Amino acid sequence: MAILRSIRRALSPLALPLAVALFAAPATAQEPIRIGSFLAVTGPASFLGDPEAKTLEMVVEQLNAQGGVLGRRLQLVHYDSAGDAEKARTFAKRLIEQDRVDVIVGGSTTGETMAVVPLAEQAGLPFVSLAGAVVIVEPVKKWVFKTPHTDRMACDKIFVDMKARGATRAALISGSGGFDKSMRAECLKVAPNHGVQIVADETYGAADTDMTPQLTKIRTSNAQAVLNAGFGQGPAIVTRNFRQVGLTLPLYQSHGVASKEYIRLAGEAAEGVRLPAAALLVADLLDAGDAQKPVVTGYRDAYQKRYGSEVSTFGGHAYDGLMLYVHAVKAAGGTDKARVRDALEATRGYVGTGGIVNMSASDHMGLDLSAFRMLEIRNGTWSLVR
Numbered sequence: 001m002a003i004l005r006s007i008r009r010a011l012s013p014l015a016l017p018l019a020v021a022l023f024a025a026p027a028t029a030q031e032p033i034r035i036g037s038f039l040a041v042t043g044p045a046s047f048l049g050d051p052e053a054k055t056l057e058m059v060v061e062q063l064n065a066q067g068g069v070l071g072r073r074l075q076l077v078h079y080d081s082a083g084d085a086e087k088a089r090t091f092a093k094r095l096i097e098q099d100r101v102d103v104i105v106g107g108s109t110t111g112e113t114m115a116v117v118p119l120a121e122q123a124g125l126p127f128v129s130l131a132g133a134v135v136i137v138e139p140v141k142k143w144v145f146k147t148p149h150t151d152r153m154a155c156d157k158i159f160v161d162m163k164a165r166g167a168t169r170a171a172l173i174s175g176s177g178g179f180d181k182s183m184r185a186e187c188l189k190v191a192p193n194h195g196v197q198i199v200a201d202e203t204y205g206a207a208d209t210d211m212t213p214q215l216t217k218i219r220t221s222n223a224q225a226v227l228n229a230g231f232g233q234g235p236a237i238v239t240r241n242f243r244q245v246g247l248t249l250p251l252y253q254s255h256g257v258a259s260k261e262y263i264r265l266a267g268e269a270a271e272g273v274r275l276p277a278a279a280l281l282v283a284d285l286l287d288a289g290d291a292q293k294p295v296v297t298g299y300r301d302a303y304q305k306r307y308g309s310e311v312s313t314f315g316g317h318a319y320d321g322l323m324l325y326v327h328a329v330k331a332a333g334g335t336d337k338a339r340v341r342d343a344l345e346a347t348r349g350y351v352g353t354g355g356i357v358n359m360s361a362s363d364h365m366g367l368d369l370s371a372f373r374m375l376e377i378r379n380g381t382w383s384l385v386r
Contacts, residue, residue, distance in 0.1 A: 035056070056322055078106075092115075108131060124143060127145070130317040159193075224249060235254070274374060276372040277372070296316070316352075344359065
């Protein structure tokens with residue numbers, strides 16, 4: 001605790017909401033490997049950033065207890081961006097210029113991630129984002145990678161499931177945030193590829209607390225299914241209002257709501273909602289031979305023991321982000337940034353909470369559609385759609 005207090009005193013007031021350095025007693029005189037991070041631990045996206053920050057803290061502790069990486073301890077330097085893009089830029093500059101980190105693993109949202117991308121590119125620093133939009137890695141940026149499935153993948157997975165249920169006319173409803181806008185655009189783009197016609201397209205604001213006007217318009221359309229592209233509290237409100245206006249069509253949500261918090265906020269109205277998500281949420285339902293099972297159950301059990309709370313896919317994104325970097329450091333034989341970047345890009349067969357990762361020069365995420373599982377909410381919890 002004395003170490004943490006001394007670090008907090010050394011930081012400016014802007015960083016005081018959350019700045020943490022975690023490390024074990026050094027086994028050697030080598031410099032620590034500095035892991036930089038900025039996450040939305042507070043604010044409207046805290047359901048993303050809180051489990052992400054806790055995961056990084058836990059994994060750093062675990063790795064240091066095992067002797068670190070290549071005999072060097074890890075040091076986590078973390079700032080709470082509260083999901084604000086300008087704060088993210090400020091903290092990223094500090095991580096690069098003052099804290100002199102070896103990597104940045106962070107960025108809970110697309111907006112803050114994209115604000116930091118130019119800084120990482122200019123500095124030549126590996127940056128592993130935990131945000132969802134496809135724009136983060138398309139077009140490919142030399143130093144930028146990401147762990148979550150993209151919004152485009154979510155659209156594809158949902159439309160495949162819709163068609164399997166006989167629905168070819170869909171209504172879209174989406175929020176005004178960066179992820180929402182990106183996913184809406186991607187869904188509009190790929191819907192024709194699946195033979196799905198978008199017959200209604202409604203939006204809502206970040207501060208809206210009632211989406212019944214938009215849903216009433218959707219009810220008068222000839223839609224056979226509804227897709228809500230968004231994350232945060234908006235989708236929970238949409239779900240409650242969806243039932244209140246008498247809609248009985250299949251309702252789909254994005255992977256941006258893949259946590260128990262969404263089910264809690266939506267209540268009984270969430271029954272029957274489907275969404276694509278990582279295997280982590282249904283760890284016990286995976287087949288015994290599933291390659292991801294030992295990874296997701298191991299992470300889940302450690303997280304629940306450490307924090308006494310349930311896991312979400314968002315914490316899993318942070319786990320994968322840090323472990324992908326650790327694997328790259330081992331492959332590179334050290335923390336030379338260019339070599340680590342090359343090793344990240346050469347990642348093949350990494351089994352994580354999000355899927356099996358196979359990156360390349362043209363793919364800085366490395367996941368295909370098989371990494372998504374289609375889930376349905378039944379009796380207040382997740383079930384796996386076979």
